[in-house]
Amino acid sequence: MSAGSVVAAAADVVSSGRCTGCGLCTALEPALTMTASAEGYLRPHAAGAATAGPAAFATFRTACPGLRVVAQRPAGAVRHPVLGPVLGCWEAWATDPDVRERGSSGGVLTALQAWLVATGEVARAVGAAAAPGEPRRTVPVRIVSRDEALAAAGSRYAPVAVAGHPDAAAPDGVTTGKPCEVAALRAATGPDAPLLLSFFCAGTPSQHATDRLVHDLGMPADEHVDELWYRGRGWPGRFTAVGAAGTRVSASYDESWGDALGPSVQWRCKICPDGVGESADVAAGDFWRTDERGYPVFVETAGVSALLARTPRGLDLVRRAAAAGVIALREISPDDVAAVQPLQRTRRTTLAGRLVGARLAGARLPRFPGFGLGRLAASRARQSLRTARGTYRRVRAGAAARS
Ligand SMILES: Cc1cc2nc3c(=O)[nH]c(=O)nc-3n(C[C@H](O)[C@H](O)[C@H](O)COP(=O)(O)OP(=O)(O)OC[C@H]3O[C@@H](n4cnc5c(N)ncnc54)[C@H](O)[C@@H]3O)c2cc1C
Numbered sequence: 001m002s003a004g005s006v007v008a009a010a011a012d013v014v015s016s017g018r019c020t021g022c023g024l025c026t027a028l029e030p031a032l033t034m035t036a037s038a039e040g041y042l043r044p045h046a047a048g049a050a051t052a053g054p055a056a057f058a059t060f061r062t063a064c065p066g067l068r069v070v071a072q073r074p075a076g077a078v079r080h081p082v083l084g085p086v087l088g089c090w091e092a093w094a095t096d097p098d099v100r101e102r103g104s105s106g107g108v109l110t111a112l113q114a115w116l117v118a119t120g121e122v123a124r125a126v127g128a129a130a131a132p133g134e135p136r137r138t139v140p141v142r143i144v145s146r147d148e149a150l151a152a153a154g155s156r157y158a159p160v161a162v163a164g165h166p167d168a169a170a171p172d173g174v175t176t177g178k179p180c181e182v183a184a185l186r187a188a189t190g191p192d193a194p195l196l197l198s199f200f201c202a203g204t205p206s207q208h209a210t211d212r213l214v215h216d217l218g219m220p221a222d223e224h225v226d227e228l229w230y231r232g233r234g235w236p237g238r239f240t241a242v243g244a245a246g247t248r249v250s251a252s253y254d255e256s257w258g259d260a261l262g263p264s265v266q267w268r269c270k271i272c273p274d275g276v277g278e279s280a281d282v283a284a285g286d287f288w289r290t291d292e293r294g295y296p297v298f299v300e301t302a303g304v305s306a307l308l309a310r311t312p313r314g315l316d317l318v319r320r321a322a323a324a325g326v327i328a329l330r331e332i333s334p335d336d337v338a339a340v341q342p343l344q345r346t347r348r349t350t351l352a353g354r355l356v357g358a359r360l361a362g363a364r365l366p367r368f369p370g371f372g373l374g375r376l377a378a379s380r381a382r383q384s385l386r387t388a389r390g391t392y393r394r395v396r397a398g399a400a401a402r403s
């Protein structure tokens with residue numbers, strides 16, 4: 001294997017539309033940096049002579065989520081067909097009212113990070129936050145205090161490559177990332193993994209969608225944006241941008257995610273087997289209130305997260321954080337969580353159909369061993385067939401932007 005192999009292999013993953021934009025390859029090969037593609041997604045780009053050796057290439061082959069994602073089987077966990085491995089399941093929120101308010105749902109991930117760094121149990125946390133000076137962009141950040149954790153609270157529906165942060169894989173830290181980033185870090189680090197936190201994820205929208213939304217909501221082109229957040233400061237909270245001259249524009253979660261951001265999600269996320277953070281020690285999602293048909297109702301209220309412990313290490317963390325009064329918990333069943341997550345349910349049960357349709361249409365796909373996708377699809381044979389046909393047609397027509 002040549003020293004340049006990570007560069008070539010990453011380029012192949014990108015050109016075949018399999019790249020998630022996680023950034024892991026840039027941590028393995030110093031010649032690679034993440035840069036914005038014309039479509040507004042982050043992709044590895046070679047900016048110098050390749051230096052990585054065979055060990056880095058072997059790690060890339062094992063851990064790049066554009067090549068494969070392996071379903072985890074942690075000790076003692078029961079596998080739920082939609083939610084993956086579960087050792088404990090709760091509705092949960094941060095007991096610190098500021099953290100709960102800033103968080104995307106219950107602020108639980110921020111509360112855990114803030115507690116872990118404040119007690120010195122970890123040397124640092126890694127998450128994602130608005131770029132200093134340009135809050136329309138999102139960057140990975142290092143967190144060493146409660147205030148820094150608070151500043152990184154809330155979901156950011158835009159590209160950011162957390163697995164490429166220099167501290168993301170450090171065994172003495174805690175890293176919060178999207179399911180693909182956490183899967184990459186788990187596969188790359190094995191028994192030396194940091195504590196890994198993740199969240200339910202419907203996919204990464206294009207950066208262009210954020211920029212367009214800010215413009216369409218009426219922010220003057222010549223006014224610098226001082227602050228931008230996608231959610232939080234309420235549940236679900238509003239997409240909000242604040243300009244230097246005091247202009248404030250905003251949109252509800254339904255309008256911002258549903259109409260502007262969600263539709264621009266990259267192709268790789270549409271064939272993702274894991275929207276629920278299966279490789280994490282602890283994963284959180286929205287524990288939505290729903291209408292009589294089971295669809296989420298987005299009425300502003302105090303945030304509540306669904307919280308899953310997936311590993312013995314994660315279960316221990318959740319129990320200790322609750323005992324220390326950092327988070328409040330109420331035990332629920334994984335079926336309660338799956339019931340309020342229609343997107344995750346439908347996506348997983350029809351994914352095998354989507355993969356078959358894409359494959360028949362000529363798309364190159366990552367491998368996803370252990371997720372039981374075939375069994376799930378068989379239980380919804382007609383819907384899976386419809387999905388396969390639709391995906392085949394869309395991929396053939398080139399409607400799915402696969403880059
Ligand atoms: C792109 C995206 C899609 C999502 N899709 C769903 C969904 O389909 N269903 C659902 O229930 N929930 C979804 N969420 C997650 C949800 O919004 C909450 O993050 C989750 O409920 C945890 O809430 P919390 O209040 O505990 O997290 P918080 O306390 O707000 O902490 C969130 C943590 O995530 C980090 N973070 C924020 N944005 C990103 C990012 N883009 N990449 C990596 N790390 C980031 C922050 O730095 C912070 O550490 C999505 C989030 C994102 C970013």
Ligand code: SF4
Nearest residue numbers: 019020022023025064
């Ligand atoms: S999926 Fe991640 S590791 Fe693989 S090529 Fe893309 S950025 Fe690199």
